[in-house]
């Protein structure tokens with residue numbers, strides 16, 4: 001069973017390390033992030049060009065900046081207001097980006113429907129038991145046939161050092177420290193291509209999975225079904 005407290009711990013962990021996020025991730029400027037992520041952006045470009053994009057768990061807005069240069073509009077969401085505050089301080093093309101506080105598991109509370117969805121470094125934090133529900137909620141916010149893009153991390157030695165244990169449902173749990181802010185248990189899963197494809201069976205078309213080893217990321221793209229079931 002999922003530890004009832006684990007989602008709150010993760011949210012608090014990111015809130016506490018909001019000031020450190022950009023430097024820890026190597027997001028030092030928009031130009032550098034654009035250059036760093038160029039190989040991934042090339043894979044995503046066609047899916048977001050001139051669309052109304054919903055971004056989930058946008059954090060401090062680094063990917064939001066890159067999306068905004070390509071999309072028609074971006075509604076960038078995160079559960080943590082402190083991260084959104086930092087995101088709002090960055091530069092975006094005029095009138096294209098709106099930030100909203102939203103829990104990724106309660107996207108139904110968000111106004112509007114969108115033509116594409118994007119999330120970076122988010123899927124790895126979803127408990128396995130919550131993935132189908134999260135996807136259902138996300139797809140309901142999208143028009144039929146909308147492209148969806150997930151970018152996330154491949155395992156590496158640095159992340160491996162944080163390993164703590166597996167929980168009862170098989171989630172990999174990290175013990176992470178925020179300098180001056182204490183220790184937190186955070187889910188960090190590394191799903192295989194097969195696992196990703198399996199959970200999308202019947203709810204997605206045109207599923208593509210690629211790995212970019214130099215950036216230690218996987219990229220998953222697909223389209224929601226042209227006609228979604230309402231049940």
Ligand SMILES: C[S@@+](CC[C@H](N)C(=O)[O-])C[C@H]1O[C@@H](n2cnc3c(N)ncnc32)[C@H](O)[C@@H]1O
Pocket residue numbers: 010011014015025056057058059060061062063077078079080083102103104105119120121122125
């Ligand atoms: C690894 S960071 C990724 C941030 C950003 N996408 C990036 O790539 O820099 C994970 C983000 O998930 C957010 N988060 C945690 N729990 C959430 C939830 N239930 N709903 C929405 N966002 C959540 C955190 O606040 C944090 O910004």
